[in-house]
Amino acid sequence: MLSVSHLTCQRGERVLFRDLSFALPAGQWLQVAGANGAGKTSLLRILAGLSEPAAGQVTWNGQGLRKDRAAFHADLLYLGHQGALKEELTPLENLALSLGMEGFPPDEAKVTEALHRFGLQGREMLPARYLSAGQRRRVLLSRLLLRPAPLWILDEPFTALDVHAVATLCQLIENHLAAGGSAILTSHQTFSLPAGLSVTL
């Protein structure tokens, strides 16, 4: 369970949000809503432990994030705006290398299967610079199938996806929740998921 108490985020002189508190139990998902520039990405980066809040604290299963960084990061799958895709590497290499760096021995058959699930048949060996924005997004989303983690933090996961891929992703999130996982996401698109929590900045 992720819980947030009295969180304040400040960027320079500007206070993005103050005194934000919520809890996300296992099996639930949370949508972070707000206008452009309201601080959604800043909140997600604080929740992932990438940046420090100006005040307040975040705990995962009762532990502060910085207490045992490795344990929290083992439980976390964070998909940011850019998502670490190397243009000169193929989707297969990109995924294998990022899994390797996170300590999950990559299995080529499984990686290929995950790419197929996201409709990237025949693109496995194509350098990522030849892929469209939506296809790149799909490559990144394939990590959801390959790297087990109870907590997903997804920043704008639906950007550039077509209807079919949005449905696939929703299905994945539903399965993840049913298996006792939890997810936090931001989005400006419409999508269909079972009712979840929501925070508006």
Add this chain to the structure above:
Amino acid sequence: MSGFLTPFRQAVRRDLLLAARHKTEVITALFFFVIVVNLLPLGIGPDADLLRKIAPGALWIGALLATLLGLQRLFAPDHQDGTLEQMALSPQSFTLLIAGKIMAHWLVSGLPVVLIAPLLGVQFDLPARSLGILTLSLLLGTPILSLIGAVGAALTLGVRGSGVLLSLLILPLYIPALIFGAGAVEADLAGLGFEGHLSLLGALLLACTVFAPWVTTVALRVALE
């Protein structure tokens, strides 16, 4: 033990694969070294005594500048596309991943310089014994350049005009390595023995190996905030 070093190996492998896709960058640094070192004999003229005297310094300064050339790209691309974020969020040790990146930087920019240095030394009319000492000093010294350089690259990450700032920050820190590296050959020619210089260079390398990756990691975490 092998499990402990897995993230290190993964990072080295990844960066070598990326370097293999960017062959021009690797070759550019090496050619830069060859050309800078070649310009000196052409500019100074065929005075063998003088050339022999300046050879160690010339090769060492060439190596410094060639290292500097690749440093800006050590973290910048990974910062831009989010790879550094992913690394910082990895359950594996961020420090070891970064150490792997530094190792890969040395393999790509330092090692070729060490290997080609004896060949360039011949142009300066260095005797075989001095060539051997010079190569040994570069072998011990170029990893120091990569390690200290990584700290500077991390500190200047995301700063505008970071290239110039990086040079100003790093070149003064290279002075000890330069003095003991280039000094080894001169000490030997003067009959003083080169072991002392190389021992100091080795000690410097050990200290940098222990501290530089760690300091780099701290600087990178600040840059990511």
